[in-house]
Amino acid sequence: MIERKANPKSINPRELGLKVGLEIHQQLNTKHKLFCNCPTILAREGEVEDTFTRQLRPTRSEFGEVDVAALFEWRKGRMYYYHAPRSHSCLVEADEEPPHEINREAIVIGLAVAKALGSRPVDEIYVMRKIVIDGSNTTGFQRTAIIALGGAIKLPSGKKVGIETIAVEEDAARKMKDEGKYTHYNIDRLGVPLIEISTSPDIETPEEAYEAALTIGQLLRLTGRVKRGIGTIRQDLNVSIRGGVKTEIKGVQRLDLLPKIVLYEALRQHRLLQIRDELRRRGLTEDELRNAARIVDVTSVFKNTQSKIIKRVISRGGKVLAVKLRKFHGLLGVEVQPGRRFGTELADYARFWGGVGGLFHSDELPGYGITSEELREVYKLTGAIEGEDAVVIVADKELNARKALEAVVERAVQALYGVPKETRAAQDDGTTRYMRPQPGAARMYPETDVPPVEVTKDMLAEAERIKPMHPLEKIKQLTEKYGLSSDLANQLLRSPYLGLFEELAAKYSDKVPATYIASLLTNILRSLQREGVPTGNLTEEHFEGIINAVANNIISKDAVPDAIKYLAKNPGASIEDAVRDLGLERMSLDEVERLVEEAIEYNIKAVKERGIAALSKVMGYVMPKVRGRIDGKIVAEIAKRKIIEILEERRRGDK
């Protein structure tokens, strides 16, 4: 029998034959969107907007196929509620005007990146429609075009990771919330150009996945033509192990989470293979499983149930259905990832295909108000054998419950073959959940409204001019121009703040040392992050506000960490708010002098006896009182001067 707990430390991903491919999506900082003349910046809260609601219907391909996921969203009667800020969207985003010709600036930036990666541009660029029917595109498809193929990156370890394709595509609308049958989107982001870089599945460890993503991100930032800040870069993953299946994982926003997600997915596939082997050991066949999996109405069992959920469903006219999973006893409670059992995977299917809230399974029962008597009845009605078979129970409207259990059976059948082909969504704890089946090739067809673009010599020459600098060259430039140590320069290069640093250094380096700005954006930020400060909330405006306040002597450098903490916890606030609320105004020198005099007075004996060596005592008195409102260095200077003055006075007095 399999260990119930899934322990990530128990596996060696490389030995499991881990293969990872990355898809990096990065917003480009172009003047206009990819297919219209709207700006590429997002709307602020409360801007004038129009709203409209739409539905999307799946379209059919010649083979009569429809994207199942698409069909399903439509069947569910989902409606999309779009918010269209007037300054950030037009009829093109609203799908009320055909797309304009593709933005040449975006193509040139893409070609520049292609050159830096050693990719080979295509000769004519064709815009395709990739069906995406979750409402994030008003059209129901994403416009995307391959501009180059091949190439490679080199990781710091020297390992090469191949590049498969480089595409330029439109970003999707921003999801705001789900509300009943409506999903709300803001279409300000829709159409912002993205570059998509897809690597070959050459990555063999979680750490390599991290390094590869970092290397590509760094190269993109070095163009100086990409957007900066949270949400402007997103990673998707394709993960498989030997005997497993290439699984798509969407929506990895935090780079530091990437190795964990990869490790957990390797673990999940490994655990699913173990479940498969166990089922085979038990001698289960697909026919046996299917024939036994009859969906039974067990509502009568729960007439007087203590389960609140079931009671509520029955009182609303719903039904309780159950199904037997032959020879699955004990396997539904087996974890596939820390905190996620195989039963959780079944529940995901039930939710997606049946639209139900969840399910109960025998490996967690009795419990949740369901008694062992009720469970025994369900075993009896479904013809299941206790200690051998598992049962799954769903309480909902009959049709939904039935669809949910059918999906559960299908998922259970797939367990006999190992890892199903799925698209999964990354979660904040590093686990993933089932999102939808993987779409087939049928979801891609030509965008006939946009003419193809021939890649000309002019475009390639333009791309050559903005081709990103080699990282080593950039480090040299940073050390020479700003006097950064090569370590600090290297850290900057790996951080998302290189561009911001250069901007701030150019603006403020006459008043604030560039090395200070650099370490603020690297070391200081990192140590605050380790303390648990939500640094992800900080915007470029916040950083500029802080540097500006330091430059204008409004706050001292010592007050900066407190100011950052404040802004990270109150992202809507400004540096002025931080200064006011924390009392961070830089202390006047008069005030410092008074405090120092007070300190000397308090420690007069020590000062008289030990002279300048009493400085630490004086500082120890002053510093807690200034609370970062002035740099310690300045306090020390004043204190030193005052002590010397007193000593000299004494000497004169002695004479």
Added chain:
Amino acid sequence: MSEDPLPGYTGVVRKVLSKAGVSVGDKVRIVTSDGRVFVGVLMPRYSIKPKPIIVLKLDNGYNVGIRIDEGTVVELVKTREAILREAAAGAPAVIPLLEEKPAKKPQERIMVVGTGGTIASKIEYETGAVKPALTAEDLVEAVPEIAMIARIEADVLMNILSENMKPKYWVKIVDAIARHIDEGYDGIIVAHGTDTMTYTASAIAFAFRGLPVPIAFVGSQRSSDRPSSDAAFNLIAATLYAAKSDYAEVAIVMHGETGDTYALANRAVKTRKMHTSRRDAFQPINDRPLMRIYPFEKRLEPLQPPLHRRGEQELRVENGFEEKVALVKYYPGMDGEIIDFLVDRGYKGIILEGTGLGHVGEWLVEPIRRAVDNGVVVVMTSQTLFGRINMNVYNTGRKLLAAGVIPGDDMLPEVAFVKLSWILAHTSSLDEAKRLMRTNLAGEINPRLTVDLYPRWLQ
């Protein structure tokens, strides 16, 4: 009929491809002169400009263009037939979806007359080409909801682009509709391209002097090959109008606003396409919508009474349209010879689209007088679209009236054009033609324009 194996390819490219013995749909491997290698399915090249570029669909579904010269090597990897065979064999097993319970079989019989446009179509995955749905089965397969409302049958009369529509096709459409009404259908839907929909719909409205059932004209502003198409929504709304309403009127049924909330049935002769691309491009001018239709709720909400209700009138058709009628838009400095030309070429009617209350440059008064004297019916409409013609207010108007110009009331220029075409095909009496032009035949004249009948951009 043997199809071209290499559509869109000419010159060097065609030579290279022919030599390699490959056709569109085959999987090929290409090595360019500069050593780049590409593998993918050869696609047709749909481009007006011939270039030495071939289009490949890569395994990931993307198309790319590759420049070809004499030194390019093209090899066949797999034939189209083999690819299709494998695709059919390896179709992935999907979780079966439970069908919704079929509703009670509906009673109303609706005939969908196809004239063109892409209200229902299939995409050819390989080429991206959009093919119209040609049968009732195709229609119902594409938009299954309509089968829950009515029993749908289809008659694909023609398949022409909206801009290529001609009065002689109106005649065919009138005949087909008349036949189907006579066969006992409870309503007619005409699928039509949107560009000239008002013209055709108005032609039908004038030709049916007695109309016992609803006729809905429907089209789409977003072609049906995309998930956001308005086609299905509009078609469901049109089916509701044709099957469930008791308005025996010709209506244009399209989106009522940019979102998918409601459609509007607008009186054909008062409706105009007012936007190049929006879903709600069709707006009534100098009139209110007939009804609001909620396709998801299958609900009709009347907004004004119809001219006639279902079954009030017997079917009566007067088919035929005079082709020697012109629609002329006045512009500053317009040369009188343009009028002279029409008269000399034997035109029998001219609709003028004048300025404001119904004016043209005073130098045109004489050419117009000559036209009237030659038996040409000249009608004045306005470029402003909104409002009514009144030629008594200014001197030029009075001169034009004196010259014999007929004021076109608040009729849309296009509708006046269709009306005059129809009138001149059915009477040889000038006086009768003039009388009919000023008579409200199908709701094309609104005798009372109220304050609300005008859009304002700021509320």
